[in-house]
Amino acid sequence: GQRDEEEEHHSLETFTFYLSEPLSKERVEAFSDGVYAIVATLLILDICEDNVPDPREVEEKFHGSLLEALSEYGPNYLAYFGSFVTIGLLWFVHHSLFLCITKATRLMGLLNILSLAFIGGLPLAYQLTSEFAEKSHNEIEAIQVSCVITFFASIFQFAIWTTALLHETETLHPFARYGGKEHAFMFAKLALYPCVSLGAFFLTCLLSEFSTAIFHLMQIVIPFAFLALRIFVRISLTVIKSMMSLSRRKVVLLEEEEACLSPTETLS
Numbered sequence: 542g543q544r545d546e547e548e549e550h551h552s553l554e555t556f557t558f559y560l561s562e563p564l565s566k567e568r569v570e571a572f573s574d575g576v577y578a579i580v581a582t583l584l585i586l587d588i589c590e591d592n593v594p595d596p597r598e599v600e601e602k603f604h605g606s607l608l609e610a611l612s613e614y615g616p617n618y619l620a621y622f623g624s625f626v627t628i629g630l631l632w633f634v635h636h637s638l639f640l641c642i643t644k645a646t647r648l649m650g651l652l653n654i655l656s657l658a659f660i661g662g663l664p665l666a667y668q669l670t671s672e673f674a675e676k677s678h679n680e681i682e683a684i685q686v687s688c689v690i691t692f693f694a695s696i697f698q699f700a701i702w703t704t705a706l707l708h709e710t711e712t713l714h715p716f717a718r719y720g721g722k723e724h725a726f727m728f729a730k731l732a733l734y735p736c737v738s739l740g741a742f743f744l745t746c747l748l749s750e751f752s753t754a755i756f757h758l759m760q761i762v763i764p765f766a767f768l769a770l771r772i773f774v775r776i777s778l779t780v781i782k783s784m785m786s787l788s789r790r791k792v793v794l795l796e797e798e799e800a801c802l803s804p805t806e807t808l809s
Contacts, residue, residue, distance in 0.1 A: 566645040576657045577632045583664040623760035624667040641717035656697035662690045684756045688742040695734030
């Protein structure tokens with residue numbers, strides 16, 4: 542009887558689920574890279590299958606001009622490149638995030654899977670934004686769905702980093718911790734896509750006539766925003782450090798002046 546109780550207790554300990562238990566960081570990264578690669582491949586297959594002009598149509602409708610035939614699919618190609626850039630930048634953010642993470646937990650793995658679930662929806666976002674007619678109600682809804690997919694794919698990445706900050710001494714590299722050299726830039730980088738996609742969603746609700754322009758502008762501006770973020774954060778940190786050093790110098794000078802004064806002058 543005692544042995545049965547000990548075995549039952551041991552089995553309960555074995556199968557107890559702890560969200561803070563470590564996972565293999567390498568396997569999480571490998572699985573994530575595989576999902577990103579498959580999603581990017583699906584985009585390429587979609588564009589090759591549906592947006593290649595028929596040779597007979599090129600001869601009859603466009604008088605043998607392949608460039609004119611391809612220009613008819615211009616919005617589809619723009620949607621494709623925008624979606625591919627989105628996947629590439631989200632992979633870049635994911636890569637930067639896991640470079641700063643030293644140990645992955647079960648909760649971080651769960652959040653990563655949720656992020657990948659919405660990453661897998663980006664080919665759907667491409668098809669929605671390229672299929673529906675321009676200036677239609679369906680097109681606005683398709684763009685809003687694409688913004689929602691991008692928002693959730695990126696907000697779960699931000700949640701992974703936030704979860705890592707709760708146990709930063711165990712899970713994060715010192716550079717990415719509070720006060721670390723890369724902390725401010727990581728925060729800005731991970732918050733960029735959620736903020737921009739959410740802003741684009743509300744702008745399409747308010748300015749429905751310009752929804753397509755807003756969505757494509759979001760896809761074009763974000764790559765440059767990543768470069769501007771690095772410069773902006775560096776400048777901001779330099780200004781803050783210089784202001785702090787100036788204030789420290791003033792305090793030191795005041796202390797030195799007080800030290801040089803006589804006791805009667807200090808009382809006065």
